[in-house]
Amino acid sequence: MTSSHPWVVGVDLGGSNLRVAVYRDLGAAAASCCAAGTSLAQEPAAVVKRPVGDDRRMESIVERTVACINDVLGQVGVSRVAVVPVGVGVAAMLSDRKGTVANSPHLGWRNVAFGPALARRLGPARPVGVYNDVNAIAYGEFGVGAGAGARDMLCVYVGTGIGGGLVMNGQLVEGATNCAGEIGHVKVAWGEDAAPCNCGQRGCVEAYVGGSYVQARIRRELANGARSLAIDLAGGDASAVNPGHVDAAAADGDPWALALWTELAPLFAVALGNAITLCNPDRVVLGGGMLGRTPTLRDQAVVALSLVTPPALLDPVDIVMATLEDDAGLVGSALLADAGVSLI
Amino acid sequence: MTSSHPWVVGVDLGGSNLRVAVYRDLGAAAASCCAAGTSLAQEPAAVVKRPVGDDRRMESIVERTVACINDVLGQVGVSRVAVVPVGVGVAAMLSDRKGTVANSPHLGWRNVAFGPALARRLGPARPVGVYNDVNAIAYGEFGVGAGAGARDMLCVYVGTGIGGGLVMNGQLVEGATNCAGEIGHVKVAWGEDAAPCNCGQRGCVEAYVGGSYVQARIRRELANGARSLAIDLAGGDASAVNPGHVDAAAADGDPWALALWTELAPLFAVALGNAITLCNPDRVVLGGGMLGRTPTLRDQAVVALSLVTPPALLDPVDIVMATLEDDAGLVGSALLADAGVSLI
Numbered sequence: 001m002t003s004s005h006p007w008v009v010g011v012d013l014g015g016s017n018l019r020v021a022v023y024r025d026l027g028a029a030a031a032s033c034c035a036a037g038t039s040l041a042q043e044p045a046a047v048v049k050r051p052v053g054d055d056r057r058m059e060s061i062v063e064r065t066v067a068c069i070n071d072v073l074g075q076v077g078v079s080r081v082a083v084v085p086v087g088v089g090v091a092a093m094l095s096d097r098k099g100t101v102a103n104s105p106h107l108g109w110r111n112v113a114f115g116p117a118l119a120r121r122l123g124p125a126r127p128v129g130v131y132n133d134v135n136a137i138a139y140g141e142f143g144v145g146a147g148a149g150a151r152d153m154l155c156v157y158v159g160t161g162i163g164g165g166l167v168m169n170g171q172l173v174e175g176a177t178n179c180a181g182e183i184g185h186v187k188v189a190w191g192e193d194a195a196p197c198n199c200g201q202r203g204c205v206e207a208y209v210g211g212s213y214v215q216a217r218i219r220r221e222l223a224n225g226a227r228s229l230a231i232d233l234a235g236g237d238a239s240a241v242n243p244g245h246v247d248a249a250a251a252d253g254d255p256w257a258l259a260l261w262t263e264l265a266p267l268f269a270v271a272l273g274n275a276i277t278l279c280n281p282d283r284v285v286l287g288g289g290m291l292g293r294t295p296t297l298r299d300q301a302v303v304a305l306s307l308v309t310p311p312a313l314l315d316p317v318d319i320v321m322a323t324l325e326d327d328a329g330l331v332g333s334a335l336l337a338d339a340g341v342s343l344i
Numbered sequence: 345m346t347s348s349h350p351w352v353v354g355v356d357l358g359g360s361n362l363r364v365a366v367y368r369d370l371g372a373a374a375a376s377c378c379a380a381g382t383s384l385a386q387e388p389a390a391v392v393k394r395p396v397g398d399d400r401r402m403e404s405i406v407e408r409t410v411a412c413i414n415d416v417l418g419q420v421g422v423s424r425v426a427v428v429p430v431g432v433g434v435a436a437m438l439s440d441r442k443g444t445v446a447n448s449p450h451l452g453w454r455n456v457a458f459g460p461a462l463a464r465r466l467g468p469a470r471p472v473g474v475y476n477d478v479n480a481i482a483y484g485e486f487g488v489g490a491g492a493g494a495r496d497m498l499c500v501y502v503g504t505g506i507g508g509g510l511v512m513n514g515q516l517v518e519g520a521t522n523c524a525g526e527i528g529h530v531k532v533a534w535g536e537d538a539a540p541c542n543c544g545q546r547g548c549v550e551a552y553v554g555g556s557y558v559q560a561r562i563r564r565e566l567a568n569g570a571r572s573l574a575i576d577l578a579g580g581d582a583s584a585v586n587p588g589h590v591d592a593a594a595a596d597g598d599p600w601a602l603a604l605w606t607e608l609a610p611l612f613a614v615a616l617g618n619a620i621t622l623c624n625p626d627r628v629v630l631g632g633g634m635l636g637r638t639p640t641l642r643d644q645a646v647v648a649l650s651l652v653t654p655p656a657l658l659d660p661v662d663i664v665m666a667t668l669e670d671d672a673g674l675v676g677s678a679l680l681a682d683a684g685v686s687l688i
Contacts, residue, residue, distance in 0.1 A: 093656060102656060152520045166622070168517050168524075175512070175624025176496045177660045186618040187652045190610060199654055266534060271618075274530040278510070278619055280519025308531045310543055312437060312446060316521045 004028055007078050009069055009126075010044075010334030011088040013061070014052070014133065015106030020068035021047040021330045022076055022084075027338050030143040042144045042324075042331050046075040058112045066121050086128040087337030088118065089136030089329040094178040097342035099130030102177075119344040127343040131172075131336055133329050135181055137322075138165025139172050140332025141285045145324040150283035154275055155322070156183055157288035158268075160212040162205060166279060172341055183275055184210065188267045205271040209264050211290035214243050221256070229254040244293035251296045261297050268297075269304035276305075277313050287322030348372055351422050353413055353470075354388075354678030355432040357405070358396070358477065359450030364412035365391040365674045366420055366428075371682050374487040386488045386668075386675050390419035402456050410465050430472040431681030432462065433480030433673040438522040441686035443474030446521075463688040471687040475516075475680055477673050479525055481666075482509025483516050484676025485629045489668040494627035498619055499666070500527055501632035502612075504556040506549060510623060516685060527619055528554065532611045549615040553608050555634035558587050565600070573598040588637035595640045605641050612641075613648035620649075621657050631666030 004027030012019040021044035029042055048068050052061070069086060078084060092104035099115010101107070115130040122128055131139075138155035141147040147155065153167040162184030166173040173180045184206035185199055194203030195213070207213050222231065222238040230249040234240040249257035276284065291298055302319060322328060337343065348371030356363040365388035367373075373386055392412050396405070413430060422428060436448030443459010445451070459474040466472055475483075482499035485491040491499065497511040506528030510517040517524045528550035529543055538547030539557070551557050566575065566582040574593040578584040593601035620628065635642055646663060666672060681687065 095656070152524075164622075168512055168519070169515065171513065173512050173623065176626035177624060177656070179657055180496075180512075180622070180624040182621050182624070182654065182657065185654050185657075186621050187614050190614055190652055201652070201654060203652070270531050270534055274615075274618060275622055277526050277530050278508075278524070278622065279517065280521060280524040280526070282520035308534055308545070308547070310526065310529050310545060312439070312521070313523055313526065313529075 004031075005083065005085055005338055007073070007076070007082070007084045008334045008338040009072065009084055009086040010330040010332070010337075011065060011069070011086065012133070012136075012329045012333065013065065013088060013090045013107075015091050016052060017049055018052050018061075018064060018068060019047065019049045019330060020065070020072050021334070022072040022078070023331065023334050024076070026331070026334055030335055033144045033148045036149070042327070044330070046072040048072055052107075056107050056109075058109065058114055058117060061107070062114070062117050062121055065118060069122070069126070081125055083125050083127070085337035085340070085343065086122060086126050087136065087333030087335070088128065088130045089133040089333040090114070090130060091133045094130065094132055097174060097178050098344050099128070115344050127337070129333075129337045129342045129344065131333055131342070132178065132181070134163030135165040135172060135174070136332035136336065137287070137328040138167060138181065138285070138332065139336050140324055140328035140330070141287070141322050142167045143335040144331060145328060146285045146320045146322050147283050150281070152279065152281040153283045153285060154279060154281045155285040155287070156272060157322075158209060158211065158286070158291040159288040160290070161210045164275075168279065172336060174342065178342070183271055186271050186274065188270050205267055209268045209290075211243060211288075214264070214290065217260070218243065218246055221260075226256050228256040230257055242293070243290055247294040247296045261300055265297055265300035266304045266308070268301045270308050272301070273305050273309035273314070276309050276317060280313055280316075282316055282318065284317055284319045285322050286319065287328070292321075348375075349427065349429055349682055351417070351420070351426070351428045352678045352682040353416065353428055353430040354674040354676070354681075355409060355413070355430065356477070356480075356673045356677065357409065357432060357434045359435050360396060361393055362396050362405075362408060362412060363391065363393045363674060364409070364416050365678070366416040366422070367675065367678050368420070370675070370678055374679055377488045377492045380493070386671070388674070390416040392416055396451075400451050400453075402453065402458055402461060405451070406458070406461050406465055409462060413466070413470070425469055427469050427471070429681035429684070429687065430466060430470050431480070431677030431679070432472065432474045433477040433677040434458070434474060435477045438474065438476055441518060441522050442688050443472070459688050471681070473681045473686045473688065475677055475686070476522065476525070478507030479509040479516060479518070480676035480680065481631070481672040482511060482525065482629070482676065483680050484668055484672035484674070485631070485666050486511045487679040488675060489672060490629045490664045490666050491627050494625070496623065496625040497627045497629060498623060498625045499629040499631070500616060501666075502553060502555065502630070502635040503632040504634070505554045508619075512623065516680060518686065522686075527615055530615050530618065532614050549611055553612045553634075555587060555632075558608070558634065561604070562587065562590060565604075570600050572600040574601055586637070587634055591638040591640045605644055609641055609644035610648045610652070612645045614652050616645070617649050617653035617658070620653050620661060624657055624660070626660055626662065628661055628663045629666050630663065631672070636665075
């Protein structure tokens with residue numbers, strides 16, 4: 001699927017920052033990376049980073065994105081008529097493959113035709129594709145990160161929320177409305193007792209294991225008088241305890257921390273195991289700020305996986321941590337555009 | 345992906361029967377069917393059906409399969425040197441894309457290299473692909489059945505057990521070891537109270553909603569004295585009550601039948617809704633003997649779906665019943681081989 005243009009641009013449009021990078025010979029790098037099955041730190045030839053700022057009107061973001069793209073291409077001396085694919089990963093739920101944003105709480109957008117506006121402004125020499133940010137991260141890890149050499153990959157990011165991406169047969173699965181991979185909203189509980197999720201439903205795995213929910217629960221239980229080593233680890237201030245402190249306390253055998261992790265780990269394992277059972281990947285890539293800081297929770301979840309996943313599906317899977325950190329979305333967007341995925 | 349050979353063979357190797365059919369211009373029929381978005385009764389040019397019989401040694405099955413293939417091709421007068429792809433759907437768990445059977449309780453096979461043996465015996469003019477039977481059914485419904493015109497399809501068959509198949513971006517998802525689509529073994533309960541499944545794990549949706557489990561539960565509860573209209577519907581014989589009787593009783597407001605369906609419907613809905621959330625299909629095709637006889641259970645599950653599936657994922661889905669009945673696997677295997685999927 002890789003078409004390997006000499007230059008390709010990746011854009012990461014998040015809630016805080018707009019980052020734009022230009023890569024040289026990225027497709028060839030990904031091909032060799034894939035053949036070797038090893039991760040590659042793929043450095044951009046030029047990169048700019050700007051705060052998204054307060055003016056989040058779509059037209060204004062389009063103008064600033066175009067200015068950043070022209071900036072990085074100018075830095076490396078690419079002519080205005082050379083064809084350079086542009087991939088944009090955006091922190092949003094999309095509703096099609098043409099860059100229509102159904103909903104982005106980060107940007108305050110609802111039903112905004114971002115892709116078409118950006119494509120018009122960039123012109124024919126800059127074919128553009130718009131991707132969900134976690135899908136872009138997944139494809140970046142698949143191309144040059146922890147997923148290199150895999151064919152069927154599931155990527156799960158646990159940060160403040162939980163997002164995911166699927167690569168099947170070497171291709172990103174976008175789904176009917178470009179929403180595939182929404183593992184954060186699979187249900188691990190149902191009925192009136194299930195935890196409420198910000199999405200409006202109940203029982204989503206995100207509402208139990210998503211970082212902001214875990215943080216809120218820690219606050220609540222400690223404020224209600226729970227005693228834990230985690231408070232000492234946070235310098236004696238219960239309100240400063242974060243999931244990393246709880247993880248360290250659990251590793252040390254602290255009863256409250258262990259009980260909390262022992263409740264949450266199987267819920268994450270069920271969501272992950274069910275996805276493995278349905279999709280039969282050969283690689284699972286885990287990442288995100290919450291999972292990165294909670295190795296004990298991660299280990300407990302991996303142990304629980306074996307109880308909830310048929311061996312025929314679990315045995316062929318390598319479960320690994322993401323390697324590209326903040327650059328995964330940038331390079332993933334660039335790789336997707338380079339491969340011609342959903343160009344507008 | 346369709347390459348459209350003039351003739352193509354489909355084989356359905358089940359627990360009871362070996363069926364072999366030859367189709368003419370199948371790829372062209374599927375293409376027009378897909379464009380029109382309508383189901384097509386795709387009649388084979390010739391078909392043979394034999395009992396699998398008692399001799400289930402692999403070599404013996406290979407010989408009989410080859411004889412049937414030569415039989416149907418002889419009936420339509422295809423020369424021995426003309427290239428005719430052969431697709432075989434087999435009631436088995438596979439372990440690769442070369443037709444290795446990991447396990448088939450129906451055939452009594454474990455780790456049997458069925459595909460390579462069949463390919464050797466058929467020779468180069470008969471390129472052969474071996475597929476899981478439910479994957480073949482899914483692809484048949486996708487090509488010329490209830491999935492025609494879809495791009496991203498999830499097929500779920502509830503018979504004695506529960507199987508499934510995924511078509512994403514118009515391609516069958518086989519997964520790393522050709523086991524993708526195993527929705528029957530996603531967990532809807534966990535821990536010691538979860539229902540035991542024949543797979544050896546607990547809490548699989550199949551262990552609650554699979555036909556043989558539902559049948560066993562009906563028997564057990566009625567033998568223990570439960571009273572229900574379903575017994576009258578079965579002619580007064582509690583041991584003759586099947587899920588169809590329970591469904592009719594539930595539709596009539598029978599308290600025991602309604603309570604059972606009200607427990608099971610949300611479990612099926614959670615498994616289905618989570619798969620929709622992860623894969624974002626535009627079509628869900630439901631089939632199988634159990635679901636075909638239980639419209640009330642099906643309706644309850646569809647209502648429950650809206651509680652456990654994000655609207656952005658549920659709204660784009662058409663949920664329909666399978667249309668090809670027993671021929672889905674035959675025509676699906678033929679379509680897969682015609683498209684060149686995993687030919688050995």
